[in-house]
Structure formats: C-alpha cells, structure tokens
Amino acid sequence: PAASMAALNEHGFIAPPVKALEISQDRLHEKKFIKAQGIETAEFYNIKAPDDITPALAALSGQGILKTRRFGYDGKGQWRLTQKDLAPPIDRPCILEAVIDFDKEISVIIARNTKGETAVYDPIENVHRNHILHTSTAPATLPDTLTQTAQRIATTLADALDYVGVLAVEFFVVGDNLLVNEIAPRVHNSGHLTQDACACGQFEQHIRAILGLPLGDPKLHSRAIMTNLIGDDILDAQTLTPEKNTYLHDYKKDDIRAGRKMGHITRLFPLA
Structure with a gap:
C-alpha cells in the first residue's frame, strides 16, 4: 500500500x-x-x-x-x-x-535511474487468454512511427513520475493511434523475455537503475516469443526445453493451481 x-x-x-x-x-x-x-x-x-x-x-x-x-x-x-x-x-x-476495438496490445519496458537517464526496450506484442497474459513477442510488429511514439510516451510518463527503476506501459494499438491502458511500476510479465533476448534484461536493469549505475543495453540480440506456463502447463514444460534456443524459467511454486503463473518459456530466433 x-x-x-x-x-x-x-x-x-x-x-x-x-x-x-x-x-x-x-x-x-x-x-x-x-x-x-x-x-x-x-x-x-x-x-x-x-x-x-x-x-x-x-x-x-x-x-x-x-x-x-x-x-x-x-x-x-x-x-x-x-x-x-x-x-x-x-x-x-x-x-x-469505453470498449476499445484494438488491433493489438503492446507494452514498453523502460528503466530510469537516479540521474534521470533512461533505457527503453523495443515494444512487445502481447496476447491474453482468459484475461491472463499468454504470449509476448519482441519486437512487436509495428510501423517505425508507432514504435518511436510508444517509446516516447513511456519516457514522458517516467519523467513525469520522476521515476527510478523499471516501469511498464501497456498500450492498445488502434489503427495509427496508441491509447495507454495502464502503467505498472515494476518489472513486468511481458518483459521477462528480456532476460534471454537482450544483453541487459529488465531485472538487472532495475538494480542498475535504483543504484544509480549506468544502464545496460536494452537492444534485442534475438527475436523472442515468451509463453506463460499457467497451472498444469508447468508439468509438461520439461519436455520442451531440449529444443534449441529454448529457455525454461520455473518459478518453483509449491502449489499448482488453475490460473496461477508457474513459470514461462522463452524461444529465441534470429532477428530479420
């Protein structure tokens, strides 16, 4: 609170x-x-x-x-x-x-340190099932103008909050326009793929930001698709990890319940 x-x-x-x-x-x-x-x-x-x-x-x-x-x-x-x-x-x-007839949902992860310096990740495209994040894909398929606008909006909000740490901004894409859905003042589920797809992931970036250290490189070195493991999905996850460039993150939660996020898998692909 x-x-x-x-x-x-x-x-x-x-x-x-x-x-x-x-x-x-x-x-x-x-x-x-x-x-x-x-x-x-x-x-x-x-x-x-x-x-x-x-x-x-x-x-x-x-x-x-x-x-x-x-x-x-x-x-x-x-x-x-x-x-x-x-x-x-x-x-x-x-x-x-209002009910928004959106084309897609995206998020932008931004880090801002104690000196006001920022590192902004590429927009991430998100798909939900039953109101829970199912997959996140980076980079999102967007025109360059919308990518730049989304990153600029995230920077504007972080600066207005005098923010320190990692912040996520969620958007609806409606044609050539962006509507901000919400902000999340923390590392974000959609940003988990940055652990494997970027030189500096969102968790390390958060620590750098709050300690006033130079921020890491947010650029993608690979295209990434993250899939959340919900409930019993975690039981089958081990069979998927032998695939090349596939990374399992098991949260090691004791109680497996329907609708509970138990882990995620990130798959990497060459950037086009």
Whole structure:
C-alpha cells in the first residue's frame, strides 16, 4: 500500500517512488495522470455509486468495461456491461471505460535511474487468454512511427513520475493511434523475455537503475516469443526445453493451481 511506502520513505530511499504507486494503484488517478501529460486513454467515467452506471453507459454508446478502481489484476474486478445487463453489485468505487476495438496490445519496458537517464526496450506484442497474459513477442510488429511514439510516451510518463527503476506501459494499438491502458511500476510479465533476448534484461536493469549505475543495453540480440506456463502447463514444460534456443524459467511454486503463473518459456530466433 502507498501509505506504508510513504512511511518508509520518511526514513530512507524508496524506489520505485511512492508517487508512482499512489497513482497506479487507483485506476481513476492513473487515467487522470496519463491524460494530464497529454497522452490518450480510453474514454472513462468515475462511478461512485450504482446509479452512475446507466448514464455513463449511455455516454459510451451503450457498452463499457466496469473496473474497480483498486485491487484488480489479470481480469479480476472487471465486468463487461451493456444497457441490457444488470449492473453487478458494487460496494467500492469503480470506473467505466469505453470498449476499445484494438488491433493489438503492446507494452514498453523502460528503466530510469537516479540521474534521470533512461533505457527503453523495443515494444512487445502481447496476447491474453482468459484475461491472463499468454504470449509476448519482441519486437512487436509495428510501423517505425508507432514504435518511436510508444517509446516516447513511456519516457514522458517516467519523467513525469520522476521515476527510478523499471516501469511498464501497456498500450492498445488502434489503427495509427496508441491509447495507454495502464502503467505498472515494476518489472513486468511481458518483459521477462528480456532476460534471454537482450544483453541487459529488465531485472538487472532495475538494480542498475535504483543504484544509480549506468544502464545496460536494452537492444534485442534475438527475436523472442515468451509463453506463460499457467497451472498444469508447468508439468509438461520439461519436455520442451531440449529444443534449441529454448529457455525454461520455473518459478518453483509449491502449489499448482488453475490460473496461477508457474513459470514461462522463452524461444529465441534470429532477428530479420
């Protein structure tokens, strides 16, 4: 919680900064912050009570995604609604977002150190199943202009937060436009492929950033596809690793459960 981090910040150096956690843990604050930087997001409305849902849906042409403002991840705390649906019983503040007919989802991982220096990775293309990240591919298939725009937006947000550490910015690609979906003030699931596909992966980069060390090279030396291992997927993973340029990362979790991320596999291919 941001309050705990703020208390610790009184007695030492906290990275990533408390401000980033305060903003990102509340979807309304997050959207407003992103918009304040001149960056586009999906249209959204603040839902303080159930009676706010109907007029907000009408403003969004009759459909939207209702999300709790706090404590939602991997699709939890989200409902897709139309004007024909009964609104779910809500006992906490929410936002209602427009439904975006996107072409693809991407993320950009950026590291920023205590000196304000940045290292930005190539955009990563992400595919979800059942609201959980399934595969990440780098580099994303994008025009150069969108690649540069996505990296510039990530840099703008990191600078605005006076960020230290690794930050992930998630986007919807809609034609020639980018909408920021959310920010994650941490190393990111989609960025796990950087461990194997880059000279300096996101975990090492984070340590370099918070220690004020020179940042490593974020460039890809290989094309990479990362596949998350969810639940029982981990049981079959060992049979895949003999493949050339295939790397298994087993998280060694004791309890295998449906929907739980148990590890990932990264496959490397020559850059075109």
